[in-house]
Every structure is written in C-alpha cells, then in structure tokens.
Amino acid sequence: MKKKQTILVTGSSRGIGAELAKLCKKAGFNIILHGRSKTKELLSLAKELDSEFVFFDVTKELEVKKAFINIKQLNIVVNSAGINISKPFEELDINDWKSIYETNVFGIVNVIKSALPILKKNKSASKIINLASVKGTYSAVGRAAYASSKAAVINLTSSLAKEFAPEIIVNCVSPGFSSTDMTEKTWSKRIRDQVNTILLKRMADPKEIAQVILFLCSEESSYITGQNITVDGGFGIKNV
Ligand code: NDP
Numbered sequence: 001m002k003k004k005q006t007i008l009v010t011g012s013s014r015g016i017g018a019e020l021a022k023l024c025k026k027a028g029f030n031i032i033l034h035g036r037s038k039t040k041e042l043l044s045l046a047k048e049l050d051s052e053f054v055f056f057d058v059t060k061e062l063e064v065k066k067a068f069i070n071i072k073q074l075n076i077v078v079n080s081a082g083i084n085i086s087k088p089f090e091e092l093d094i095n096d097w098k099s100i101y102e103t104n105v106f107g108i109v110n111v112i113k114s115a116l117p118i119l120k121k122n123k124s125a126s127k128i129i130n131l132a133s134v135k136g137t138y139s140a141v142g143r144a145a146y147a148s149s150k151a152a153v154i155n156l157t158s159s160l161a162k163e164f165a166p167e168i169i170v171n172c173v174s175p176g177f178s179s180t181d182m183t184e185k186t187w188s189k190r191i192r193d194q195v196n197t198i199l200l201k202r203m204a205d206p207k208e209i210a211q212v213i214l215f216l217c218s219e220e221s222s223y224i225t226g227q228n229i230t231v232d233g234g235f236g237i238k239n240v
Contacts, residue, residue, distance in 0.1 A: 006031075007077075008032040008077050008115070009078045013042035014041050015181060018041070020214065022210075027218070031051040032051065032053065059106060065114050073118070074115060077111060078213060079112075082131060085145055086146060088141070092145050100146055108153060125166065126167065132172050135150055136152075137154065169222075171225060172227065174231070175204060176203075177233075177235065179206065199237070200233035203233075
C-alpha cells in the first residue's frame with residue numbers, strides 16, 4: 001500500500017487554507033495545519049481534523065526555521081498565508097509596502113527555503129503550490145502593493161518550477177474574490193461594488209478555490225508544473 005502523503009498548508013487557521021485542509025483530510029492526506037500563532041481557530045480545527053499543527057510568523061526567517069526542525073516528513077507545501085492592504089497609492093506608506101512584501105513574497109521564500117531539504121528527500125515528485133491572486137495579473141485602483149506582491153508570487157512560481165524540475169512540481173492558484181475574513185476586512189464596499197462585474201455575479205465560496213488546489217495536490221495533476229491557474233468566476237477576462 002502507498003504511504004500517505006503529508007501536506008503542510010500555511011495560513012490554514014481560517015479562510016481558503018482551512019477549507020483546503022478539510023478537503024485534503026477527506027481525500028486521505030496527512031495534514032499539518034499552520035497559523036501565525038496558537039489561535040482558538042487553529043486549535044479547534046486541529047481537534048476537528050485530528051491533525052498536527054505548527055505556528056510561526058512567515059515573515060520571521062528564524063521562527064520558520066525552528067518550526068521546521070520538528071517536521072520530519074513532507075510531500076506538499078501549500079503557501080496560503082497572506083495579507084491584503086487596499087489603499088490608494090498616495091496613502092500607502094513604506095510600512096504598508098514592507099508588510100505586504102514581507103508576508104506575501106518573503107514569507108513564501110522563508111517557508112520554501114525551510115521545506116526544501118525535506119521535500120528533496122522524497123522518492124516521488126514533491127509539490128509546492130502558491131496562492132497568488134487574479135490581481136497579480138489584472139490589477140485595479142488601490143491595489144498597487146497587494147497586486148504587485150501577487151505578480152511576484154506568479155513569477156516566483158515559474159522561476160522555481162524551472163529551477164526545481166523534475167524533482168519538485170511548482171504551481172500557483174490565483175483566486176478572485178472569495179468570501180473569507182480577507183475580503184470582509186478590507187474595503188468591503190468597494191469589493192461589493194466589484195462583485196457585480198464578475199461574470200458569475202458572485203464571490204467564490206472558499207471551497208471552490210480549495211477544490212482546485214486539491215486537484216493540484218492530487219496525482220491526477222502530475223503533468224502540470226510552472227502554471228498559474230486562475231479561479232475567479234470570469235473576473236479577470238473582462239479586463240481583456
Ligand atoms: P484569510 O485572511 O482568511 O487567512 C489568512 C491566513 O494567513 C490566516 O491563517 C493567517 O493566520 C495567515 N497569516 C497571515 N499573515 C501571516 C503571517 N505573517 N504569518 C503566518 N501566518 C499568517 O485569507 P484567505 O484565506 O482569504 O487568503 C488565502 C490566500 O489567498 C492569501 O494568500 C490571499 O492573498 C489569497 N487570495 C485571497 C482572496 C480572497 O478573496 N479571499 C483573493 C485572491 C487571493 P492567523 O489566523 O494566525 O492570523
């Protein structure tokens with residue numbers, strides 16, 4: 001019988017990461033949950049899924065390295081941890097820019113650096129899946145910091161797919177608006193106005209994003225690497 005594959009999902013205390021963890025558990029994977037700290041949500045999901053969890057701030061390289069000392073087996077890393085700051089360019093201060101890039105870009109770099117030695121030990125192909133955003137391809141007013149950080153994630157994905165092939169498969173999923181804390185907390189009136197411009201006229205349920213990530217985690221996607229798969233209800237193509 002084949003050994004169960006282990007997936008670390010960063011940012012799985014809530015939102016898309018939490019939905020993915022639930023689907024992956026159901027599909028028979030071992031899950032390692034993750035949050036910035038030991039929150040109620042993280043502990044309760046770990047109990048519900050009877051899963052291990054780790055906690056670290058992705059922006060703190062040393063904290064990430066220390067947390068990985070206890071991870072012995074890992075086949076797939078999903079980088080879902082991320083933040084959003086939506087403000088017009090003139091209102092974005094340098095700390096906004098730094099926290100966006102430190103979390104969304106360098107956070108992924110920190111996690112991948114620590115995961116690489118474990119991923120390289122696997123006999124079959126390991127996988128890295130990064131969460132970017134449709135905004136990484138088609139930006140909008142007030143999204144300069146967030147959108148450009150996600151453009152970096154899309155580009156990082158194709159760079160690493162080339163550098164790590166064939167041992168490690170690297171892909172990216174770019175969601176459109178999804179009903180999570182992230183959309184609730186940031187500029188929600190503006191987001192509500194934009195929902196009408198989505199071809200499918202609604203936000204995604206986070207499960208609809210998680211299902212696509214689950215496909216990339218599964219053996220059925222074994223010939224896909226270096227890709228950015230957009231799951232946005234047709235939001236992006238209206239820009240074309
Ligand atoms: P949520 O805001 O619901 O959850 C964010 C998760 O990231 C939480 O688990 C949070 O942990 C974790 N996190 C944030 N900052 C850090 C940090 N510095 N260190 C460790 N963990 C951190 O986000 P979503 O689920 O909505 O988004 C998931 C991904 O999808 C993100 O990368 C986002 O940019 C992307 N995305 C989301 C869209 C949406 O509409 N929701 C649209 C397009 C892209 P904690 O609970 O401990 O704070």
